[in-house]
Each structure stands twice: as C-alpha cells, then as structure tokens.
Amino acid sequence: MATTDIPGLVFTSHKFGPHSLQEVGVWESGEAKSSGYWAIFIHGGAWRDRSNTFRDFIPSIKHMIQDQDKSSSIRGFMSLDYRLSDGTETPPVQHPDHIDDIAAGLSLLHEKYCLKDNYVLIGHSAGATLAFQLLMGVTSPQVTVSPPLPVAIIGISGIYDLVGINDRHDGNYAGFITSAFGSNQGDWQNASPAKFTGDFHENWPGDRLTILAHSQEDSLVDTPEADALQANLQRCKSPVHIVGNLRGEHDFVWQDGSQIAELVFDTLLKLPRLL
Template sequence: MASSLKYTRHQYGAHELQRVGVWDLDIADKAKYWIIFIHGGAWRDPRVTHEVFAPSISRILESTSDGTKSPSSSSNVGKSSIAAFASIDYRLSPHPDFPQDPARTPKDQLRDARHPDHLDDVRAALAFLQRSYDFGARYVLLGHSAGACLTYQLLATAPPLSSSSRSGSSADETRKRERGGGGGGGDPELPAAALGIEGIYDMAGLNARVGGSYAEFLTAAFGPPGRWDEAAPMKFAGRYRERFTTGLAALAHSPDDELVDMPETEGMAERLRGDLDEERVLVFKDLEGSHEGIVQDGSGVARVVLRILEVLGGADGGS
C-alpha cells in the first residue's frame, strides 16, 4: 500500500546517497505526525536503502485502513495521526564485498564515510525535512540496527537545554564546516518519540559477545576499537534528560534476532531508565522474526509505531 501514496525523493546534499524519500498521506495537516525511518546495513551495505521502509509503511496503512484488520484504539489513532512517512539514506562506509577504486570513483559516489559522517547526514536530512515541510518536533524517529544507533546518537549529541540555540549557532556551523556535513541548516528539532529497533548501542560490548567477529565493520564505521565507546549511545558521557527533554524513548527487539542479541536492548533500556522518567521509556521485547526479517515483513514495526502514536495521542490530549 505504500505504492498508493504520492512519493517524492529529495537530495539534501551533493553525494548521491544524501537523499530522502517522502510518502505523502496527509502532508498538509501540521497537527499530525511524520514517521521518519533510518535504515540499517552495518553503516556500509549499499543494498540497503531508504526503500526498505516501504513494507512497514504498507503494514501501518493496512492496520489502519478500515478497522477490519486491527480495530484496536492504537490502529484508530494511527492513520488519523500520520501526516507523512520519510526514510533517510546517508553516506556509507567501505564494504569489502563492494569495493570501489578511490582514484576512479567520483567523490559524490564514493562510499568512504566514517563516524560522524553518517550522523551528520541524518542531522542534515532531518533539518532539510523540517525546513521543507515545517513539522517541527511532530515526528517519530525510528531506526533499525545501525539506524537505531544513529537515532540515539542524534539524541546524545544534541545541544543540551542550556545551549543558546539548536539552530544556526556559530559552534554548530563551525562543526559542520569542519566535518563536511551534508546540507547544513543547523541541528534539527528533536522528535516527539525515538524508537530503536534491534539496535547497536554498545559496539565494544556487542563485539565481545560475538567473539570479535564484528570488528571489521565497526572499525570501518568508527575507526579503531579505542574510539567505539565515544560513539556508543549506551556509554554516552552526559545525560539524555539534558538533551532529550520531553519525548518518548522506545526500544524494540525480537528474541529471534540472530545478529544482535537481547542484551543490547536490555542494556540500553537500563541506561534510558536511569536518565529519563520511567513513563517516558517504552520497551518491546516481543517482536517476531529474524534481524532483517523484522523490516522485510514490517508488521512488528507497524505495531510498535502505532502504540507510540497512541501514547503520543494521549499526551497531546487526543489531538
């Protein structure tokens, strides 16, 4: 059913991967929420693009179409609360199975990103969408696997509440010039809710539990192991409440996930509960399916998104 919606693809930067897809459901209604997705793929897989969100969009629309498939209150809240869907692509790190010759590959096609390039692109894409569509903080940001890591990195690296401004500060502009960020526009407004699905939140911890077998792609994305903790959302040195001041923080995982284990979600849940008020933290450990199967099917993603919208609807007084 995602194919039934008007789809527009935008470029938010010069690189071919600095793009974002938008599916219009009721985009003119500023009171409704955007659902914005960040894909996984170990920060490097060129086969995983923003289009992998389409099955989840279809499942959300099926669950809310006429009440016959899922007549629960969360389903009813769902479609009536959604303005649009978006899905973000970002620059990727090198992949040994898809090599490129740097001497012959145009700069705008080269996959040589390293942290914080991926995160800078997410910031730029969100700022672009907020400038273009003026939805502010009325969005749910969700990511799968590496995208879940990026979701919580965005929260951890946002300016603290005491900062003068999240948009257009001189420090922010300096950072973007230094990092070569994709598209400018300052730090985006943070979401009403953040959702990490089968996420990687502690790179060193996860790699240790799999016997070091993830070191190659983690090093490609973050540099040597000594740098991993600096980027790990679970080991963020500050406090989430100082940056993510009012929104919902949600996590979801499948016991059938063969690539990322449940301790990643459990550890991140403990961290969030230590930083945020208990009622702001939602944890779903009952998804069904393999690591990639969760996104390929989309039904579990849809269920969690609809539940988050239900909670947000209550927080908004049913708006």
C-alpha cells in the same frame, strides 16, 4: 532501481548533499493532510550494506496505511539514506559522516515540511544507533545545523554498545565497526548510546518517549544491547519501554514490516493527538 510506488501515496525525494546517498524519501497521502505526526525511518545494514536503503521502510508503510483508522494520526512517512562505509569511497566515509547526514537530512525536512517535534523517529539496527546518536551531540564540529528532535524514538534491533556486541560475538563484528568508526575502541565507546556519559534527558527535554524493541529470534543483535541502553536511559531518568517480544530474524522485522507498523501505532496512542 527498486520502486518507491505505494498505491494511494504520493512520493517525493529530496537531496540534502551532493552524494547519491544524501537523499530522503517522502510519502504523503494524495489528500495532503495538514495535521498528525510524521513517521521517519533510518535503515540499518551495519553502516555498509548497499542493499539497505530508505526503501526499507516501504513494507512497514504499506501495513500502516492498510489500517485507515489507526493511521489517521499519521501525517506522512519519511525515510533517510546516508553515506555508507562500504570501502568504495575516497576519502572513506566514517563516523561522524553517517550522523552528520542524518542531521542534514532532518534539517532539510524541517525547512521543506516545517518539521518540528511532530515526528516519531524509527531506527532499525545501525539506524537505531543513529537515532540515539542524534541526542548525543556527536555530529562533527563543522555541522552547524541542529535539527528538531523527535517526540518519540523507536529503536528496533539496535546496536547500542559497539564494544560489548563485538566482544559477545568473538570479535567478528570488528570488521564493519572498524570501517564505520575506525580501529580505536575508545572511539567506539564514545559513539555508543549505551556508553554515553552525558545526560539524555537534558539533551532531549520534555515529555519524550523511548521504545526499545527486539526479537529473541534475532541471530545478529542480541538482547543485552537493548538492556544496556535501557540502563543508560534510566540513569538519566529518561522514560523507556522495552518491547522484547518481536518475532523473527533480524531483517525479517523490516522486510515484513507488520511489527514496525504495530510499534508505531502503539507509540502514537501514547502521544497527544495533533490537530
């Protein structure tokens, strides 16, 4: 199994359900800080790729802790695994199982770490979809937990309009989208943050920040995705910043991690300092 070691940080993991992927990783400084924001990551991988895990956050964490000054307002790092629609499960894992797991994982972190709105939620690709689904009330009716919502969301190379991205890729994404959301395109629309017909601002009130970042060198997720969610957030008068100048391919962004570290630092600068 891949390592979770990061020199200078103490790693703990917690299960939030019986499935092996219902797990969250937590990295804290040895001095166990008592203030600052948590940086919490949701990985991507088209809701199906087993090679994407909560460990995808490690390169970004390593970049952040290298800058002691800028990371001084970070309390620690958390990263969530969730069940995947990889075709191996009986019964099959399908939406809203993924977002139910994210809600359960965040609720567990709330219990164990007094998580409240003192965290920045970062999602890559399908993980960014999940971050915004948290605001849409699309968890299954059996889910009774309502986790604290983040103070800011950074969506990186996110999928926000399932029908739109599939159409622009000549139907080639229908396979993984159907595995994750079923074959009914009406269900795809209902799960798409860019197509949410409710009020993001009402569901996520207060001074919240949204950053939508993408790279024009990304060959898997194109620019119209972030544009579509930006328009829907603006419809709700929810403030949104676009960062359109990331560099490199879709997976380079998390594999390298330096740009995610910068996005988190830039976001923290816009937030009140937590004492």
